[in-house]
Amino acid sequence: MSLDELIQEAQRQLRICNACRYCEGFCAVFPALERRLEFTEDDVHYLANLCHNCGSCYYACQYAPPHEFNLNFPRTLARVRAQTYRRYAWPAFLGRLYERNGAAVAAVMAACFLGVLLAMALAIEPWRLFGAHPDIAGSFYAVLRHGAMAGVFGLVFVFVVAAMAASASRFFVSTDFDSLKGGLADSLTLKYLGGGGEGCTYPQDEASGARRVFHHFTFYGFLLCFAATCVGTLYHYGFGWKAPYPFLSLPVILGTLGGVGLLLGPAGLAWLKRKADASLKDEAQRGMDDGFLLLLFLTSLTGLLLLAFRETHAMGVLLAVHLAMVLALFLTLPYGKFMHGLYRLAALARFHAERKLPPPRVGSE
Amino acid sequence: MLTSRYKEAFISAREKTWDVLVLGGGNAGLCAAISARRAGASVLVVESAPKDFRGGNSRHTRNLRCMHDAPQDVLTGAYPEEEFWQDLLKVTGGRTDERLARMVIRSSASCRDWMRAHGVRFQPSLGGTLHLSRTNAFFLGGGKALLNAYYRAAEGLGVEVLYEREAVGLEFEQDRFVAVTVKHLDRQDTLRARALVVASGGFESNLEWLREAWGPTADNFLIRGTPYNKGRMLRALIDAGAQSIGDPTQGHCVAIDARSPKFDGGIVTRVDAVSLGIVVNRDAKRFYDEGEEFWPKRYAIWGRLVAGQPGQIAHAIVDAKAMGRFIPPVYPPLQAMTIAELAAKSSLDPEQLESTIATFNAAVREGTFDHTVLDDCATEGLTPPKTHWARKIDTPPYFAYPLRPGITFTYLSVVVDERARVRMRGGDPAKNVFAAGEVMAGNILGQGYVGGFGMTIGTVFGRIAGHEAARVAR
Ligand SMILES: Cc1cc2nc3c(=O)[nH]c(=O)nc-3n(C[C@H](O)[C@H](O)[C@H](O)COP(=O)(O)OP(=O)(O)OC[C@H]3O[C@@H](n4cnc5c(N)ncnc54)[C@H](O)[C@@H]3O)c2cc1C
Ligand code: SF4
Ligand code: SF4
Numbered sequence: 042m043s044l045d046e047l048i049q050e051a052q053r054q055l056r057i058c059n060a061c062r063y064c065e066g067f068c069a070v071f072p073a074l075e076r077r078l079e080f081t082e083d084d085v086h087y088l089a090n091l092c093h094n095c096g097s098c099y100y101a102c103q104y105a106p107p108h109e110f111n112l113n114f115p116r117t118l119a120r121v122r123a124q125t126y127r128r129y130a131w132p133a134f135l136g137r138l139y140e141r142n143g144a145a146v147a148a149v150m151a152a153c154f155l156g157v158l159l160a161m162a163l164a165i166e167p168w169r170l171f172g173a174h175p176d177i178a179g180s181f182y183a184v185l186r187h188g189a190m191a192g193v194f195g196l197v198f199v200f201v202v203a204a205m206a207a208s209a210s211r212f213f214v215s216t217d218f219d220s221l222k223g224g225l226a227d228s229l230t231l232k233y234l235g236g237g238g239e240g241c242t243y244p245q246d247e248a249s250g251a252r253r254v255f256h257h258f259t260f261y262g263f264l265l266c267f268a269a270t271c272v273g274t275l276y277h278y279g280f281g282w283k284a285p286y287p288f289l290s291l292p293v294i295l296g297t298l299g300g301v302g303l304l305l306g307p308a309g310l311a312w313l314k315r316k317a318d319a320s321l322k323d324e325a326q327r328g329m330d331d332g333f334l335l336l337l338f339l340t341s342l343t344g345l346l347l348l349a350f351r352e353t354h355a356m357g358v359l360l361a362v363h364l365a366m367v368l369a370l371f372l373t374l375p376y377g378k379f380m381h382g383l384y385r386l387a388a389l390a391r392f393h394a395e396r397k398l399p400p401p402r403v404g405s406e
Numbered sequence: 407m408l409t410s411r412y413k414e415a416f417i418s419a420r421e422k423t424w425d426v427l428v429l430g431g432g433n434a435g436l437c438a439a440i441s442a443r444r445a446g447a448s449v450l451v452v453e454s455a456p457k458d459f460r461g462g463n464s465r466h467t468r469n470l471r472c473m474h475d476a477p478q479d480v481l482t483g484a485y486p487e488e489e490f491w492q493d494l495l496k497v498t499g500g501r502t503d504e505r506l507a508r509m510v511i512r513s514s515a516s517c518r519d520w521m522r523a524h525g526v527r528f529q530p531s532l533g534g535t536l537h538l539s540r541t542n543a544f545f546l547g548g549g550k551a552l553l554n555a556y557y558r559a560a561e562g563l564g565v566e567v568l569y570e571r572e573a574v575g576l577e578f579e580q581d582r583f584v585a586v587t588v589k590h591l592d593r594q595d596t597l598r599a600r601a602l603v604v605a606s607g608g609f610e611s612n613l614e615w616l617r618e619a620w621g622p623t624a625d626n627f628l629i630r631g632t633p634y635n636k637g638r639m640l641r642a643l644i645d646a647g648a649q650s651i652g653d654p655t656q657g658h659c660v661a662i663d664a665r666s667p668k669f670d671g672g673i674v675t676r677v678d679a680v681s682l683g684i685v686v687n688r689d690a691k692r693f694y695d696e697g698e699e700f701w702p703k704r705y706a707i708w709g710r711l712v713a714g715q716p717g718q719i720a721h722a723i724v725d726a727k728a729m730g731r732f733i734p735p736v737y738p739p740l741q742a743m744t745i746a747e748l749a750a751k752s753s754l755d756p757e758q759l760e761s762t763i764a765t766f767n768a769a770v771r772e773g774t775f776d777h778t779v780l781d782d783c784a785t786e787g788l789t790p791p792k793t794h795w796a797r798k799i800d801t802p803p804y805f806a807y808p809l810r811p812g813i814t815f816t817y818l819s820v821v822v823d824e825r826a827r828v829r830m831r832g833g834d835p836a837k838n839v840f841a842a843g844e845v846m847a848g849n850i851l852g853q854g855y856v857g858g859f860g861m862t863i864g865t866v867f868g869r870i871a872g873h874e875a876a877r878v879a880r
Contacts, residue, residue, distance in 0.1 A: 060674035060736040063468055063548030066529030075533040078734050100554060101547030103465045103672055107458055237546055238527065246554065402730035405534040406678055406701040 044124060048082050051117050055080045055088065057110060059403075064098040067241075068233040069392050070118070071098075076401045086128070087213070089121035090381075090388035093233060095241035095252075096321045119323040126380055131207035138376040143328020146336060146373050153372070154365040161185055161361055170357035179283040184357045187277075190364070197371050204375035205383060213387040217394050224390030228382070231256055244317035255309030259337065260382075262302020266341070269296035285351055296344060303341035307334040333378035340366040419568060420595055424450045425879035426872070427586060427599035429573045429639050430606035431455075432462035433549070433861055434843025436556035437868025438603040438875070439565045440524060445876035449565045450597065452588055454572035454606075455634045459670075460553065462607050463631035463815055463844070463860075466672040467549035468532070469542040470865060471858035472514045479518075480528045483540040487511050490541075493856050497706075501852020509824055510850060513866040518543055520869065525555030534733050537701070542858040549861075572634075573606065576642045581830055582837045601838040601875035604828070605868060608816035608844040609637020610657065611669060616813070619654035626718035628662060630812045633669040640820065640845050647830045648839075649821040652848035658855045659709030662812035664719060665737050674736040677807045680708060681795050682731055682777070683724030684766055685809070687715040690749065690758035692766065697784070697794035706855050713811040720809040721752050723763070725801040731777060739805035748804045767798040815860065819848030826871035838878045840871035 042050070055074055058064065065071040069091045077084060094115045104110035123139065130136030138145045161170060164186055174180040181187075215221055227233065231253050234241055240250035273292040276282040286292050311334045343363035350359060374380075426442040428435045431453035443449045453460050473490050474481055490511045494502060518528065527546040531539035538544075545552045561567065574594070575587035583602045587594050609615045611633045616624040644650050666675035680696050681704060687693050694711050698704065712720045742748035745763055746756035766788065773782035775797060783796045820828050820841050827835035828846075843864035850863060 056734070056738075057674055057736050059734050060676075061548075061672075062532045062534070062733075063545075063551075063673075065532050066527075066546045072533070078730055097547060097551075101551035103548065103550045103670075104674075105458075108670065109667055237529070247558070403534070404678075404730060404732040404734060405536065406705075406733060 042120075047117075047120055047124065048085055051085045051089070051121050052080045054112055054114055054117055055085070057104060057112055058098075058114065061104075063103075064101055066237045067097045067101075068092065068095070068237075069227075069389065073392050073395065075403060076395060078403055085121055086125045087388055087391060089118040090125060090212075090384040091233075091392060092118040092122075093385070094119050094321060095234065095236060095243045096246070096318060097236050097242045099318075099321055100242055100246040113320070115321045116323055119321075119326065122381065122384070123323060123326055123329075125212070125384060129208050129211045129384070130376060130380075131204050131211060135204075135376055138373075139329065141328065142326075142377060143332040146329075146332035146369070146377055149373050150336065150365070150369040153369040154362065157361050157365045157368065160189060161357075164189065170361075171354050172357065173354050174352060174356050180351070180356070181284050181360060184360060185364070187283075191277075194368070194371075197368065201371050201374050205380070208375060208380060209383040209387050212384055213391050215387075215390050215394055217390075220393035220397065221390045223393030224386050224388075227389045227393075228386045244313045246318070251309070252313055255306050255313065257306070258302040259306030259310060262299045262304075262306050262341070263337065265295050265299025266303060266344070267299075269293070269299060285348075288348075293348065297348065300341040300345045300348075303337050304345070307338040307341075310334055311338075329378050333373075336366065336370050336373070336377075340370050416568060416571075416590075416595075419450055419566060419597060422448075422598075424448050424597070424599040426450075426601045426603060426875045427452065427597060428603045428605060428872075429586065430462065430604070430843070430845075431460050431553075431557075431567060431569075432605060432607060432843060432864070433464035433467070433553070433556075434845075434864035434868035434871075435603070435605035436461075436553065436560055437865050438605055438840070438842050438872035440556065440560050440563065441869045441872030442603070442876040442879075443560065443563045443565045443872075445873055447601075447876035447879050449560075449872075450599070451560070451565060451567045452571045452573055452586070452597065453567060453569050455569065455632065457569045459632065459634070460557070460569060461550065461632075462635055463610075464864070465548075465550040465553055466631050466670075467545070467552075467861050468673065469538065469544040469858045470514070470517065470861035471541055471856060472518060472543050472862070473511050474515055480530050480543050481540065485541050490514075494850075494859070497703075497854030497856055498850075498852050499854065503849050506822075506824060507850045510863055510866045513869075514862045517862065517865050521552075521865070524559040526552050527555075538857065573639055573642075576602075576639070576646055578646050581647070581832075581834070583839045600879035602840065603826075603868075603871045603875050604639050604643060604820075604839065604841045604845055605843045605864075605871070606639040606845060607632070607635035607637075608657070608847075609640055609654075609818065610635055610813045610816045612636040612638075615654070620713070623713060623718050626810060627659075627713070628664075628666050628671065628675075628810050628812045629669045630660075630662065630666075630671055630675065630814050631669070635815070635844070637816070637818075640818065643820050643828060643839070643841070643845075647832070648836070649829045649831050650818060651821050652818045652852060654816065654818045656818070656848070656853050657816040658706065658814035658860075659713065660705050660812050660814060661708035661712050661720065661722075661809040663735055663737050664808035664810040666810075666812070671812070675812065676705070676733075677722060677735045677809060678705070678732040679722040679724050679728060679735075679739075679805075679807055680704060682728035683722060683799055684763070684792070685720050685722050686754065686759065686762055687720050688717045688754075690754040690762055692762060692790060693720075695790050695793050697792040697796055700780075702857055708809070709811040709813070712809050718811055721754065722807045722809055723748070723759075723799065724805050725799045726803055726805075727797060727801050729805070735807065737807075739807050741803050741805050743802045743804070745799075745804060748806050752806045752808065763799050766792070767800060770796045770798050772797075815844050815847075817848035817851050817853070819844075819846045822846045822849055822867070824870075825874050826867050827874065838875070840875050842867035842871040 234253040425447035749756040749759040769788035
């Protein structure tokens, strides 16, 4: 299906839902679409990003296939989202990374791994990589210069933040603090994964809270790990304390908790994905979804292994692998599944902004 | 195709004598099946549609009408028994059975707890339906979501369901039901049970029967709901000696978009532009007061009005001022910058349409337009008049929606008593035959309709039928 055909198909389905409205209570998509008589391409992208493919409206739909209206709202919106990610990516040419995103993520992982190894090989004598290290402050930097590591990560971080901000702001900008707050609250609580009360119909046609729980593990796991990194940076530059830190130090506690979340969450989500109803999914996005979950899982796994074996001969290699995973994760943040969160947040903020407007003239019986 | 699982289920179903057999797996059938099973009976549901299309007209519904004396969860205000009864009395013009009607109304107050207990969820009245927030409780996700919940609950309780089996014949020994013949492809089989609940809907999708009742005009009717309600069990019961009630041309019939599919177009094919412009027939002439009534009533009369016009077709015509004032219909309107061009697109005579609109415009006496009340915008000296919301059609672009009669469901029914027992022509109730839903709705709805009452009747009588059937099966 070409992009134009996809947008037209979405518009056709949106018109059917707007005439029907039975699914109004499931999520934000329906109240938002009911504010419109016509659907521009921009509207289609906005509405698609309010949807999280729970399937409730598909199971409830009297027009789902084999009905001749052939309505598969969740799948159509999923396909549109894949186009959103491409369309709004910054810089624009990198949007093409979404075309075969699984392969792109794998390639970046491999490149990062080689890059880190090479950097180490150039910096130190190879035997030091396999040496045992007493767990004392600064031992990591025996195998990798701190300056080099901080420099590379710092640059990547700046670029990633800029790329993500540019992409999201091409999608929607709001200076309205209230609606941003509303969008943020809905995002952080995953309000609409609640399916209007008892959980949503994911992975199968029965209300369940599983996806919400695993998503929370993933997201808050990620945040805790990120917090650990920030605290570590502060320790290093602020207090001159060098990594690795003791087991009961703040960065290690945060990182461990987050790491556990990042193991359970992605594993759970991947497991649910396996069980999920194939008729609702956009199969073309499988690589992107799986690639991101795998990368999160591996980042956490290697981090925890590094923590466990940091006093052994394996430390050097584990550090290399872990750093490579973290680097790959960050590099692909603006060009992978992670962006769905930002577009969702932006769409929800817009949803809250629209709700403050007077009710539109879109008819009543 | 028969999957092996169904085959197995079918073989065991055939060899057994069930306590309760339910014909039809819509709202009424499922309510009956669940109640019978809860009362301890073994229950088999026979449904003629494949699983994807199970649930008949119920899969197209959105709400049910409930009596209540104070605000309750999704319902605002109060809707007491007497007001409900008066509403019904008004629309049916007295063609109703007060005892049964009041029983349904009273039971409607407690329906929702039972429904919730079996997985149904509710939501506040939908966008654009504020006028129903007091009287009607909306199902979250609509009727198909409700049915999915009921099927899950029923199967969880141990109710068996057979799809793609149409009941084609009933076998009686004197006034006692013994077996039903069901058809699958070219094969016929017999299923036995101690009690029968007929919940197989009306005859709205039986095109020959509609033709018999309405004459050749019926060929131009569209059927809004399921293609599976052919009334075979209604006829079989009448043939077996059941008393019938109602006129076969009575039912719920609305004006819907002429471009809709023949069957199963459901709610989205409605067009409510009538009151905002004019409606002309094939000859580009007006034929009825478009501003007579508000939505529910207007909705319920325009199907019949269009059915009375030549070719059973009409065209609702509005101008740019009307856009955004009615729920956007599923098909985009025909659109043009001049009336003549619009006429050509609608296969109407351009000169006649121009003259009809010019005459109409000349008769409009401007008032204060207010679509929420019966306002003072009316025509003067025009036949037929437009008594409210009359505004000149003068702001391009102009829009047209072609309309045809859409049959929702028919009222011809078997007579039942308050225990849902089917009454025989001799006057006594059949020993072990019960009816629920559309197949008996005509006892209460002789004509006219109040929105949401079909599901109320099916829920109340389904539960009673299931319970009573389980009792006599013991
Ligand atoms: C578009 C539309 C919207 C509506 N909206 C509402 C609403 O919002 N609220 C409301 O109260 N009412 C509404 N109605 C009316 C409502 O659908 C009916 O009153 C109600 O569903 C009747 O329920 P039932 O179980 O009797 O029939 P159905 O739900 O039609 O079920 C009958 C079942 O019997 C099966 N069947 C038929 N013949 C046989 C046979 N010979 N053997 C085996 N199985 C058979 C059919 O396949 C079907 O599944 C609507 C109707 C339509 C068409
Ligand atoms: S998904 Fe189907 S049931 Fe839900 S609002 Fe759209 S058309 Fe209606
Ligand atoms: S799949 Fe779920 S989130 Fe998406 S539109 Fe349907 S109900 Fe809403």
